[in-house]
Amino acid sequence: MKLIIQIPCYNEAEVLPTTLRNLPRRIEGIERVEVLVVDDGSTDNTAEVARAAGADHIVRLKRHAGLAEAFKVGLDACLRLGADIIVNTDADEQYKPEDIPTLIAPILRGEAELVIGDRGVAEQPNFSPLKRRLQTWGSRVVSRAAGIPIPDATSGFRAMTREVALRTNVLSHYSYTLETLIQAGNHRFAITSVPVRTNPPRRPSRLMKGIGDYLLNSAVTIVRAYTMYRPLRVFTTIGLALIALGMVPLVRFLIFYIQGRGSGNIQSLILGAVLLIVGFQTILIGLVADLINFNRKLLEEILYRERLQSNAHTKAEVTAVPPDLPSPPGV
Template sequence: MTKLIIQIPCYNEEATLGMTLAELPRQIPGIDQVEWLIVNDGSSDRTVEVALANGVDHVVSFARNQGLAHAFMAGLEACLKAGADIIVNTDADNQYCAADIPRLVEPILQGEADIVVGARPIRQIKHFSPIKKLLQGFGSWVVRLASKTNVVDAPSGFRAISREAALRLNVFNEYTYTLETIIQAGRQGMAIKSVPIRTNGYLRPSRLVKSIPSYVKRSLLTILRISMTYKPLRFFAVLGSIPFSMGFLLGVRWLVLFFLENGTRSRAPSLILAAILILIGFQLWMFGLVADLMAVNRKVLEDIQLRLRRAELNSNQKER
């Protein structure tokens, strides 16, 4: 029997949650059982009451607001414990068209993907400003490079995740999960696919994107951090090559001038700067080597965590 659980992270969503839940399906082709779960991320309004009144099967609550990334991961954990074979994540503001959920889960049912990300028609969304549309496209392109995947709409929160993929995912960033999970999944060799989906009307401003500059800064920091985590040697090798190359070229320039002028001018400042730059580059390379060795321990810990998660889930299933 295949069980699908639709999870919705919520923070003060009483105004839109009822509308979102009303459109969620209870029957999907290829799925035997569909359940709903919300993660109440420290809401101070009637979010939980609205959810229960509309037939939500599971509620996970935080005493205080923990942020979208924590809510997403808590939802995955709760869905796995509830026996989900496939997890669909959507937003509480009814941004995504729930009728496209069958399209979202189809590649997983067919064994073609571990994670499926819904690609919004960005250019057709009227409330997105031209600069936001441009940045969405640029951000997705950067994530494709970092993750080595073909994800069209990286910031999209409308996605389906197989049980195996959910077991392997970890989110370190406290801001959002969207970019990090794609890069992480791509680095771990998971199959990721994009499918076109529709969006509904605009109901409220995004709580995640409070300002374009802030979102861009946070997104870039997330990409850099994940790159350092999963490819530390390459990251620091590239970073260290910049000052090392500058120092090397400056040193060559010093040597050329020294011999052309027969040592009449010492040009000590140039020589000192060249030495400093070369030393900085070398130190960054050493950081990369140490980080790469530490990454081996991280991989071992991830394998241990995966085995523990599987053992816990198998234990829960036997108890049932």
């Protein structure tokens, strides 16, 4: 069984040697451990440092595309290299590399297909009180969208099987953590969390510019993913809420009409009628979106089968793959 540890990097030349040096190279139950570094268009010598520090494979993106794109490119490279299990971690060693065997243990036991490293966000000493509350609340929202309990939805320290990687499609340009969990939950993969340890932060986050930026981007990602995978529920809920609101002025108008004062309350009738019409239209949009959702599932299945065929051809040639892999066209 082959494990590949992928590390998305952007200008991490200073910290990368320490991170690579501390990664485990022998794990019980794993025949081969390799390290893949995704250089996300760094302006320093991240790729050269990674090669000198012992990275087995390096993917260099021509431009800085962001964490989500780097994660997606890394998954594709790991699949091409024949990985059976993929572990994703940070270049700044936020997560303790000694916990990688703990992270993959549920997969080796056959208990899970996707494992999330739980930092204990509710009591994380490196987080401010506000960030702890936001992380806890956000994880609950994602848990509802994914249909599974996830105590630390934003954790980037995770392990997945080859099957999960083949089924993963990252559409967000911000981060992969929330979207991929919702996808995995809707694909009914076996998902679990294990407690992991963290190191004190070495520098401020480059992904999150502030609390406002985090809230906005996380909310957009959750709403988009939830609407994509459960459109009928979303639009039906909105439509029924509008219909319920529309009934209030209509009932008010009917009461006044029965009392003989309906002519002075036409505005209630108009408002109620508009809300009812919009509510029914929203439900119809949900039906159309649900049909589009079925079409998306068909497209995902086609993409999955194409990935299977493509990786079946490359897996037999893994030993011939050079250590510096080319980035996908346009990246």
